[in-house]
Amino acid sequence: MRVIAVIPARYASTRFPAKLMQDLNGKTVILRTYEAAKQINLFDDVFVVTDSHLIFDEIVSHGGQAIMSIKAHESGSDRIAEAVQSVEVDVVVNVQGDEPFIDAESLKKLIDVFKEDAAKTIDLASLMREISDETDINNPNNVKVVVDQNQFALYFSRSVIPYAREKNVGVRYFQHIGIYAFRKQALLDFSNLPMKSLEASEKLEQLRYLEYGKRIKMVETHHVGIGIDTPEDLEKARKMI
Helix, strand or coil, X not given: CCEEEEEEECCCCCCCCCHHHCEECCEEHHHHHHHHHHHCCCCCEEEEEECCHHHHHHHHCCCCCEEECCCCXXXXXXXXXXXXXCCCCCEEEECCCCCXXXXXXXXXXXXXXXXXXXXXXXXXXXXXXXXXXXXXXXXXXXXXXXXXXXXXXXXXXXXXXXXXXXXXXXXXXXXXXXXXXXXXXXXXXXXXXXXXXXXXHHCCCHHHHHHCCCCEEEEECCCCCCCCCCHHHHHHHHHHC
């Protein structure tokens, strides 16, 4: 089974413009993320896919592999699908470009889902972590997921799911962590399918997979990713480095 990592890297960012090209103790954020993905030795290849010549040149000039997007894309899945169309690969792992502190254990769990799926019935795998704080549960920026008894996703929402009409019945709340592993065909299918009402309403691309019957296996993790979304996040990352 051939497994690659793809790091979508847009230059524009609403909250922190050009954040991936910011200096993180001698190296740019995107270069540190790329090198971290290489160093964990889980992937047969690692690529950055970008709409920016600056990011492309940054990776290639340091001996890395980068792919320029041919057209604009509304979602990370679309950008990755375009990039891997001609790449020989079975499983594609989406690594976040603004998270240079990669958790190898969580990514290995995602890859193992496909290694153990001999019948090839799983289309995607993704991560979730349990949350219990009421503020976190009610925050619409924290996407929640509910799963069945076999840990397959039933639904994702910015709303509180499940609604606790009855208390003290052992309900657990899970926050979706937006790191995915895809079968290549699931990605290609996604890019050819139109957006439906649930995705349009919640602005969550993973709902398109569910609306068209794709199976998403959820993997529980305790890791809390450290993304660089603001200048304050960058300062925290510099201290960690």
